[in-house]
Amino acid sequence: xxxxxxxxxxxxxxxxxxxxxxxxxxxxxxxxxxxxxxxxxxxxxxxxxxxxxxxxxxxxxxxxxxxxxxxxxxxxxxxxxxxxxxxxxxxxxxxxxxxxxxxxxxxxxxxxxxxxxxxxxxxxxxxxxxxxxxxxxxxxxxxxxxxxxxxxxxxxxxxxxxxxxxxxxxxxxxxxxxxxxxxxxxxxxxxxxxxxxxxxxxxxxxxxxxxxxxxxxxxxxxxxxxxxxxxxxxxxxxxxxxxxxxxxxxxxxxxxxxxxxxxxxxxxxxxxxxxxxxxxxxxxxxxxxxxxxxxxxxxxxxxxxxxxxxxxxxxxxxxxxxxxxxxxxxxxxxxxxxxxxxxxxxxxxxxxxxxxxxxxxxxxxxxxxxxxxxxxxxxxxxxxxxxxxxxxxxxxxxxxxxxxxxxxxxxxxxxxxxxxxxxxxxxxxxxxxxxxxxxxxxxxxxxxxxxxxxxxxxxxxxxxxxxxxxxxxxxxxxxxxxxxxxxxxxxxxxxxxxxxxxx
Amino acid sequence: xxxxxxxxxxxxxxxxxxxxxxxxxxxxxxxxxxxxxxxxxxxxxxxxxxxxxxxxxxxxxxxxxxxxxxxxxxxxxxxxxxxxxxxxxxxxxxxxxxxxxxxxxxxxxxxxxxxxxxxxxxxxxxxxxxxxxxxxxxxxxxxxxxxxxxxxxxxxxxxxxxxxxxxxxxxxxxxxxxxxxx
Numbered sequence: 001x002x003x004x005x006x007x008x009x010x011x012x013x014x015x016x017x018x019x020x021x022x023x024x025x026x027x028x029x030x031x032x033x034x035x036x037x038x039x040x041x042x043x044x045x046x047x048x049x050x051x052x053x054x055x056x057x058x059x060x061x062x063x064x065x066x067x068x069x070x071x072x073x074x075x076x077x078x079x080x081x082x083x084x085x086x087x088x089x090x091x092x093x094x095x096x097x098x099x100x101x102x103x104x105x106x107x108x109x110x111x112x113x114x115x116x117x118x119x120x121x122x123x124x125x126x127x128x129x130x131x132x133x134x135x136x137x138x139x140x141x142x143x144x145x146x147x148x149x150x151x152x153x154x155x156x157x158x159x160x161x162x163x164x165x166x167x168x169x170x171x172x173x174x175x176x177x178x179x180x181x182x183x184x185x186x187x188x189x190x191x192x193x194x195x196x197x198x199x200x201x202x203x204x205x206x207x208x209x210x211x212x213x214x215x216x217x218x219x220x221x222x223x224x225x226x227x228x229x230x231x232x233x234x235x236x237x238x239x240x241x242x243x244x245x246x247x248x249x250x251x252x253x254x255x256x257x258x259x260x261x262x263x264x265x266x267x268x269x270x271x272x273x274x275x276x277x278x279x280x281x282x283x284x285x286x287x288x289x290x291x292x293x294x295x296x297x298x299x300x301x302x303x304x305x306x307x308x309x310x311x312x313x314x315x316x317x318x319x320x321x322x323x324x325x326x327x328x329x330x331x332x333x334x335x336x337x338x339x340x341x342x343x344x345x346x347x348x349x350x351x352x353x354x355x356x357x358x359x360x361x362x363x364x365x366x367x368x369x370x371x372x373x374x375x376x377x378x379x380x381x382x383x384x385x386x387x388x389x390x391x392x393x394x395x396x397x398x399x400x401x402x403x404x405x406x407x408x409x410x411x412x413x414x415x416x417x418x419x420x421x422x423x424x425x426x427x428x429x430x431x432x433x434x435x436x437x438x439x440x441x442x443x444x445x446x447x448x449x450x451x452x453x454x455x456x457x458x459x460x461x462x463x464x465x466x467x468x469x470x471x472x473x474x475x476x477x478x479x480x481x482x483x484x485x486x487x488x489x490x491x492x493x494x495x496x497x498x499x500x501x502x503x
Numbered sequence: 504x505x506x507x508x509x510x511x512x513x514x515x516x517x518x519x520x521x522x523x524x525x526x527x528x529x530x531x532x533x534x535x536x537x538x539x540x541x542x543x544x545x546x547x548x549x550x551x552x553x554x555x556x557x558x559x560x561x562x563x564x565x566x567x568x569x570x571x572x573x574x575x576x577x578x579x580x581x582x583x584x585x586x587x588x589x590x591x592x593x594x595x596x597x598x599x600x601x602x603x604x605x606x607x608x609x610x611x612x613x614x615x616x617x618x619x620x621x622x623x624x625x626x627x628x629x630x631x632x633x634x635x636x637x638x639x640x641x642x643x644x645x646x647x648x649x650x651x652x653x654x655x656x657x658x659x660x661x662x663x664x665x666x667x668x669x670x671x672x673x674x675x676x677x678x679x680x681x682x683x684x685x
Contacts, residue, residue, distance in 0.1 A: 022552055023565035023676045026545040030536055030571055041574040041667040045533060172652055176617075221590050224651035226627045227615050267631065284574055284606070284631055284665055431667070493669050 034379030037399055040431030040493045042265050042286040048247060049429060051194055051240040052288055052462050053394075054154050055322050056355075057104040058097035059292060059331040061158075062088065062140070064115040065301040066336055073113025075164030075207030082115060083131030088138055088338025091147040094155075096332065096345040101352035104154025106197050106329060107144045109186055111158075112206075114165025118142065120185055122178045125165050134338075145190040156195035157186045161223050161244065162202025167209020170217060175224060183228060187235035196232060198223075198244040219244060242290060249287045251326050252276030256293030256317035258326035260456035264288040264432050281435070281492075288462070291321040294331045295348055302333035308344040312475070314351035315358070319472040323423070323465030325432075358475065358503060359421060359465065365390050365502040368411035368484075374400040376494065389500045397427035397498040405491040411484045411502060416443055420478040421503045422452070423465045424486065427496040434460045435490040439468065441481035451479055460497075516580060516659075516682040518548045518562040524581040526564065529660045531610065531629070532573035542571055546578045553678060557641035558598050563680040568601070568664050570671035575608060575629075577662035578679065585613060585657045586684060588627065588650030594685045595630075596645045601663045601677035604638045606631050608662035609646050616653040623657040631665055641680075648684075 044052065064073050067081045090107065097105050110116045116126035117140035130136045141157055148155035161179055168174035187193065205214045217223075225244055232239055240247040249266055251258050252275075263279030266287040279289065295314060298306035309317075314330070321328040332340050332348065368390075376384035376399040386409055388396040400407050422439060426432060437460070439452040454471040469476040484502060488495050516523050528537050528544030536542040545567035551560055566578035588611070595609055611628040614621040630646045663677035 021550050023545070023547055023549055023567060025567055025674060025676065026543075028542045028545075028569065028571065028674075030541060038669040039573070039667075040669045041532070043532070043534075043573075175651070218590070218649075221649050221651055224615070224654070226625065227618070227621075227651070227654070230621065230625045268629075284608070285629075431669075492667075 032379070034382040035377055036379065036382070037376070037402065037430055037494050037496060040433055042284060043431045044264070044286045044288070044428060047238045047240055048286060048288065050238055051248065052327065052428070054103045054194060054327065055463070056318065056328050056330070057102050057106065057154065058093070059158075059329045060093050060105055060107045060334060061111070061300040061331055062334040062338065063108050063111050063117055063301070064113050065111060066334065069303065071299045071301060073111065073115070073164065075112075075114050077113055077115065079115065079125060079129035080131035082127065082135045084134040084138070084336065084338040086337045086339070087134045088140065088334065090140060090143045091150070092339050093332065093334060094144075094147050094151050094153055096340045096348060098151055098153060099352060100348035101355050102330070104156075104194060105144070105148065106156045106158055106195055107140055109141050109157040109159050110163070110182065112160045112162050112164050112199075112201065114163040116182065118185070120182055122181045122185070123166065141186055141189045149190070154194040155190070156193045156197065156239065158197035158199065159183060159186055160199050160202070161219070162199070164206030164208065167211065169206065169208050170215035175222065179223065180228060180231065184231055184235065187232050187239070191236050193236045193239045195240045195242055195248075196245060197242045200243045200250065246287065248290050249276055251289040251291040251321070254293055256291055256328070257320040258289055258291055258324040260324055261458040262289060262325040262461060263459060264325060264428065264461055289326040290329055291326045292329045292331070293317055293321075296331070296333060296344060300331055300333065302335045302341070306333070308347035311347055311350040311354055314348065315354045316472050318351070318355055319465050319467070322463060323472075325459065325461030325464060359423060363501045363503060364413065364417050364419065365411055365500050368413050368502070370409065370411050372398055372407060372409045374404045374407040376401050389497060392499070394425075394498050397496045399496045400494045402494050404494055406488055407495060408485050408487045409497070409500065411500070412445070413482045416480045416482040418478040419468050419481050419484065419502055420476055421465055421467055422484065422486070423463065423501040423503065424460050424497060425463050425499040426460045427498040428462050430496055431492075432459065432461050433492045434488055434495050435492065437486055437488045439466060440485040440487060441468070441479055442483040443480050445482055448483070448485065451484075515684070516582070517560060518564050518680060519560060522583065524583050526581070527579045528566070529577050529579040529610070530572050531575035531626070535573055535576070536571050537569070537576070542569065544569060551680070553600050553641065555641060557643070558600075558680055560680055563678045565676055565678050566663060567674050568603070568668075568677050569674050570668045572668065574665050574667050575610070575662055577608070577610070577660045579612070579658050579660045580682065581658045582656070585655040587616075588648065588654045588656060590649055590652060592647045592649035594645050595648050595659070595682070596643065596685065597661060597682040598641050598643055598680040599636065599661070599663060599678065600639075600641045602638055602675045603664045603666070603677075605635050606665040607636050607644055608632070608665040609648070610660035610662065611648060611656045612658040612660065613654060613656040616655050627654050627656060
């Protein structure tokens, strides 16, 4: 017994000291000079945090299907069909995205048809066999990475695990000698890639080098995802591997919306319609949702008859994705000249103007007197005061003490303002916490009334944008208020809010 | 030195006769104080003071579930020799006795056999029990694990409590025994 006490007091690990009758408990503590709240697990990896902060970015579906008119090529397409009428200008793609307020883009490098848009060593079914000089000389990943660097935008690539062209698909040789090598080749176009898109659609019929058969695979096992992740992380440490990669999940639809209740946590199983659209409050792993949607009314690949969605429709998508704790990857298909069509570009850029004006130009939270009915005790170098909500520094946040899970923050102005949206960001590096809240406003400073009643005010997460009157479908005439409250009704632990903006 | 690869078919890690290489603490959370060296953790092989008809073995593995760890904090058992995962799946089973209800998890650490320079600590699978495991008695847990051909597992991590510990006021001991793959 004395020997045990000595071991515990001296802090020695008991592992090497032999077998004990019971486990001597070791007293360990962590210094917390800044009185920081404990994390509510799961929490995001730093790469997932950086990814989330990109928020809104473009998808560029360009490839063999642009010239065949298919959405899913069978894999038997003659490479000579790929014949751009000009040298594809990927810089123009990203310039359009940037003008639209997007912060990055993902370019398709290989779709299900297996045609590679770079001179890969893994298959002859690539651009070098294209139908003209423009196609033969293009290298989409190389050009895309360079353009993104020049424009200071995030970038990454879509590479389809499913390959309907490859004769080896379905065998270990495909994974070892084709797919993993293709991913490694793409990773070498830049170690600062922010996302690799691994489409979950796969298996089924295809050309497969002439086999012309059906191949079904057990995806996570067949593609050896854990070791693919390890390879890519070695080359691109901040690359989020979407979909089958397990770092971010498909939001569960291609219509451009996320659930109003949307947890970033998920379990690694669950039906697509529930766990993907809404996440799982008790999910064990951090797997935030990404909404992939089209900015045009036809397919993922360009069609001659397609029309772009209206700027208002895109603005609504933004509210229902970025404004619901998801990211939005919006597809802009280049046409056969390798350019984004003018009509699509114009609509996107106008939508970007709406986003900037309605959610960026006049933030009334900054001019408000802000207070909270509960504030966490400050630490040595950190305070949790309500003023942190409007300082534009993400890493400062308002918080309550550990035992307080309901609270109210209040914004007050001398004169009434016309308010349309409240935009709230939880401090998610310590986990997503808030389960339910509501909004109240006052016009006279005395009588408070509920607002945002057409919204489900449940979760917040990285970002939640709430229309104060009506819903996301129309830009309302707003509410007149000289006071606004965010009332947190329920939270997994003490709530932490990094930022509030009021437009 | 060449490594022999075993294909488990019988009970392999019982903690009775040194049928494991080493034990230690593991946390998947990259900012864990156990990864940053701020805390050491606590685990040991001890006498089975909880012996009953479900588990009458002499020795068991004990781990102090730290409230400072994450929901993927656990004990790591380094195997005497690696085993190869199966594409069709094998059940990993173990006995657990802990003061918590809720989910448990296993993590397999290893590498591809054709990547000799890859770290043997690369996570090859992370699997959680689909149902809650009752507290305060020996429970037999079965979790199917599978992987691509040529994936070798060198260590198994058992996470005795796969829930967020943010409300925990104290650490508690959890016990593990009889780790098998069938």
